[in-house]
Amino acid sequence: MKSSGNFHQTILLGSHNPHKKEEVAAILSGFQIITPSQVGIQNEPEENGKTFLENATAKSLYFSQKAPDYLVLADDSGIEVDALDGKPGVHSKRFSGPKGDSAENNQKLLSLLEGLDRERRKAQFRCAMVLSYQGKALFQGEGIVRGWIAFSLRGNQGFGYDPLFYYPPFQKTFGEVPPEEKNRVSHRYLALRTIQYFLETNKFHSFETKIKT
Numbered sequence: 001m002k003s004s005g006n007f008h009q010t011i012l013l014g015s016h017n018p019h020k021k022e023e024v025a026a027i028l029s030g031f032q033i034i035t036p037s038q039v040g041i042q043n044e045p046e047e048n049g050k051t052f053l054e055n056a057t058a059k060s061l062y063f064s065q066k067a068p069d070y071l072v073l074a075d076d077s078g079i080e081v082d083a084l085d086g087k088p089g090v091h092s093k094r095f096s097g098p099k100g101d102s103a104e105n106n107q108k109l110l111s112l113l114e115g116l117d118r119e120r121r122k123a124q125f126r127c128a129m130v131l132s133y134q135g136k137a138l139f140q141g142e143g144i145v146r147g148w149i150a151f152s153l154r155g156n157q158g159f160g161y162d163p164l165f166y167y168p169p170f171q172k173t174f175g176e177v178p179p180e181e182k183n184r185v186s187h188r189y190l191a192l193r194t195i196q197y198f199l200e201t202n203k204f205h206s207f208e209t210k211i212k213t
Contacts, residue, residue: 010034014063014074016044019159024073026183027192031199039067052076052090052128057137064132071138073195077127077187079161081149083120084112092161102160106153109164113149121149125165125187129195139198143190158182 010032013021025033036042045062049055055076064072078092088095088109096104113121124146131139145167153163155175163175167185174182183189 010070012036012039012063012067012070012072014044014059014072020075020188023179023183023186023188024192026179027189028196034070036063036067039070041066047076047090047093049076049090052078052126053130053140053142055090056128056130056140060130060132060137061135065135068134070133072132073129074132075127075129075188075191077125077191079109079123079125079165081109081113081121081123083116083122106161106164109149109161110152118148123147123149123165125161127187127191129188129191131195131198139195141191141194141198143187143192143194145185145187145190 009030011028011034013024013033013035015021016035016037021033021035025031036044041063045058047055047058049058053076056074059074059076060072063074064070076090078089080086080089088105092105094100096108100108124144127143129141129143130137131141147165147167150164150166150173153175154166154173155163155177157163157177157179158174162182163173165174166172167174169185170177170181174186
């Protein structure tokens with residue numbers, strides 16, 4: 001196991017996505033966030049769970065077993081559209097096909113919602129996160145933010161479905177606001193806040209003591 005200082009300050013993010021690393025690092029500013037490639041892990045587990053939590057758990061445990069000296073944080077997130085019975089859901093990344101990208105995913109979503117008014121375009125971003133250590137899950141958190149799907153792409157900030165997700169309090173899409181504004185309200189922020197609380201409470205320190213003995 002790494003030193004107590006490393007245990008507290010370094011978190012291995014179970015993702016190779018640079019955008020996700022930036023977002024997590026900005027929110028968990030008191031911790032050093034590293035990626036699997038930085039500890040020699042190039043692969044990722046398959047995401048075949050039926051829920052975001054199942055996928056997040058699988059990823060967190062996978063990387064925790066590969067790198068047992070680190071706290072591992074993994075998430076799975078996506079967009080759920082009411083009119084599509086919660087789809088794309090866990091298939092958000094592959095909505096337009098196995099090799100689809102964000103542009104194709106967004107266009108498919110727009111096509112499916114064509115002709116629907118604002119009331120029928122309600123949607124939510126959902127994020128599930130799991131924190132693990134030495135192959136065991138320690139804690140899980142979830143965040144949900146509600147909004148609706150815009151009628152066209154708006155803005156070039158963020159990534160994924162951000163240019164389509166209209167957030168009423170901002171009166172803009174997530175793609176139209178700077179990352180620091182989005183990070184104060186996003187689904188990932190809300191999930192991370194629960195993780196952060198766990199990390200910073202006495203419960204976590206008690207657990208750390210238990211691990212060491």
